[in-house]
Amino acid sequence: MAPGLTETVALRAPTVASPLKADAGHNKENLIGYKYEKEREIKGTDKLPPASYPNYLPVWDNETERYPPLEPFEHYDHGKDADASFPDLLPKGQVEVDEITPFIGSEVHGVQLSQLSDKGKDQLALYVAQRRVVAFRDQDFASRPIREVVDYAGYFGRHHVHQTSGAPKGFPEVHLVFRGADDRTGASFLEQRTNTITWHSDVTFEKQPPGTTFLYVLDGPTTGGDTLFADMVQAYKRLSPEFRKRLHGLKAVHSGLEQVNASLNGGGIARRDPITSEHPIVRTHPVTGEKALYVNPQFTRFIVGYKKEESDALLKFLYDHIALSQDIQTRVRWRAGTVVVWDNRVACHSAVFDWEDGQRRHIARLTPQAEPPYETPFEGEE
Numbered sequence: 001m002a003p004g005l006t007e008t009v010a011l012r013a014p015t016v017a018s019p020l021k022a023d024a025g026h027n028k029e030n031l032i033g034y035k036y037e038k039e040r041e042i043k044g045t046d047k048l049p050p051a052s053y054p055n056y057l058p059v060w061d062n063e064t065e066r067y068p069p070l071e072p073f074e075h076y077d078h079g080k081d082a083d084a085s086f087p088d089l090l091p092k093g094q095v096e097v098d099e100i101t102p103f104i105g106s107e108v109h110g111v112q113l114s115q116l117s118d119k120g121k122d123q124l125a126l127y128v129a130q131r132r133v134v135a136f137r138d139q140d141f142a143s144r145p146i147r148e149v150v151d152y153a154g155y156f157g158r159h160h161v162h163q164t165s166g167a168p169k170g171f172p173e174v175h176l177v178f179r180g181a182d183d184r185t186g187a188s189f190l191e192q193r194t195n196t197i198t199w200h201s202d203v204t205f206e207k208q209p210p211g212t213t214f215l216y217v218l219d220g221p222t223t224g225g226d227t228l229f230a231d232m233v234q235a236y237k238r239l240s241p242e243f244r245k246r247l248h249g250l251k252a253v254h255s256g257l258e259q260v261n262a263s264l265n266g267g268g269i270a271r272r273d274p275i276t277s278e279h280p281i282v283r284t285h286p287v288t289g290e291k292a293l294y295v296n297p298q299f300t301r302f303i304v305g306y307k308k309e310e311s312d313a314l315l316k317f318l319y320d321h322i323a324l325s326q327d328i329q330t331r332v333r334w335r336a337g338t339v340v341v342w343d344n345r346v347a348c349h350s351a352v353f354d355w356e357d358g359q360r361r362h363i364a365r366l367t368p369q370a371e372p373p374y375e376t377p378f379e380g381e382e
Contacts, residue, residue, distance in 0.1 A: 041180055041360075048181040048360055053142055053218045056364055058166025058176045060269050067271045070206065073158055075371040077211065078118075079125035079287035086127055088120035104132040104231035104347065105330030113339055114140055114152065121155050124341065125212050129288050133229040133342035133349075135332050141216040141339050142364075146171050149216075150366065156212040157368030160203060163256060163271050164263035168364075172271075177215075177351070177363040184357045196353035199230065199323055200298030201344045202367060205256035207277050210344040211370030219362040220334045224355030227332050227340070229347050232292035234328040235321060236282060241381055247293075248378040250281045252315070254299045278304055280375040281318075285345055292346045293318060294373055322348065334363070345370060 041057055044050040051057060090097060095110035113136055116124065128134050141149050150159065150173050159173040167174045179185075189196065202210050215227075236244065253276050260274040281303070283294040297319045303311040331352075332340055342349070344367075355361065 037180070040182070045181050047358065051181075051219060051360065051362060053362070055146065056142075056168045056174070056176065056218050056362065058178050059169045060166050062167055062170065062172035067161060069272060069275070070160075070208075070369075072207065072372075073369075075157055075208065075211075075369065077125060077286050077370065078122040078156065079129055079212075082122040082126035083119070084126065086123045088117055089123035089127055099131075100330045103234050103328055104229060105332070106131045106134045108134060108136050109138065111136065112140065113341075114144060114149075118155070125156060126287060128212055128341045129285060129343045129346065132231050132233070132347040133330065133332065133340060136339045136341065137335065138337045139216065139339040140337070141214075142218050142337070146174065150174065153214050153366035153368055155368075157210070157370055158208075160206070160210055160367040160369050161271060162203070162367075163274065164259060164268055173366065175365040175367060177361070177365065179359075179361045181360050182358045183360075189353070197228070197323070197350045198298055199228075199319070199348050199350045200296040201232075201294070201348045202365075203256070204279065204294070204296060204299045205254040205259075205275060205277055206369065207275075208369045208372050209279075210367045212341065212368060213344050214339060214341055214366040215363055216339040217334045217336065217363050219360045220336075221355035221359035221361055224352065225334060225361050226352045226354075227334070227349055228352060229330050229332065229342060229349045230322050230325070231328040231346070232294065232322070232348055233285075233290045233346050235325060236291050236293045238321070238325065238328070244282070244291075244381060245378050247281050248375060251278045251304045252281055252295055253278055253301045253304060255301045256299070276301070279373040282375050283345060283373040284376045285343075286371055288346075289376075290346065291375070293322070294345075295319070296322075296348050345373070 038057060041051045042054050089111060090108070091111075095108060098107040099105070100107060113124070146168055150171060153159070161172045162175045166176050166178060168176070202213065239247070255276045256274040257276065260270045264270055279294055281293065281295055282291050284291055295315060295318050297315075300315060302308070303314060306314070332338075
């Protein structure tokens, strides 16, 4: 979710990185197509109140603008330790659970995530893997000290520091999705596209992309700005056995080069040298054992070993399959106090840029990394 109209900017640029500059000479509060005036956010405008959480306003100079390459690490998924009856996460008689659709999406009232024990966090990892995305209402993440929330999410994996986005001062682990007061770039974006939907899983170009992921609202428009999610396990299951069999063994290249190019070309930053990674088109979840499609039009570039026309045709089919299968999708509406937790390994998502231009949309993401994507053999699945 890079700073853009949707969580990530849709790009068609060639996969060639621009030279990284030690100092791009940019104004850190005027980046990537939108203007951010800190004083206006703190004081508010004639139409909008001040930012509810000024401590979460983005900066682009957290200690350093250059970070070393990410090193491999051994990830342990705590969902493996969870009690599948969820006694600490969903105690009977104390919580209300609404399953938004049969396959994907739940809304939960009556549990405070920040107060969960380690057992409750283990159950959270498993529950989210099973339901793909869960919206917890009336949460206190936004009002708690940022360090406390960062430490909380660190239980689920090593924090990912985004290569281009803004973050709260002193907390580069927090990725901010931010559109400030009086921002008017939505109209110009739609001059070039018919819609704002950009399906993706976060930063899949990394060697170890994220797993259990947290998104919590700080300020939002009066209506609109929802987030769509799609169930990539069901997307895989909907394919015929023969087609699924053919996908096994295939790998695709995922690229972070274009995201860095877009940032630098817009006067922004690049914290690390951009990379590409090869991942299986079908990946296996380490806890549930479920197989899921693992391609997305935001970061996937081509299928290894295929000619361009072959790769383009197969990827287009998979992208259309995901986008058009509304019966395996859900939509989360943002409300004050909402924390959305989802599993980036088995769900993809897109922001919906449909709110009135000029309203603030300010959301924070914590993105623990997981294991390198892997697949298990196809075994005559039905």
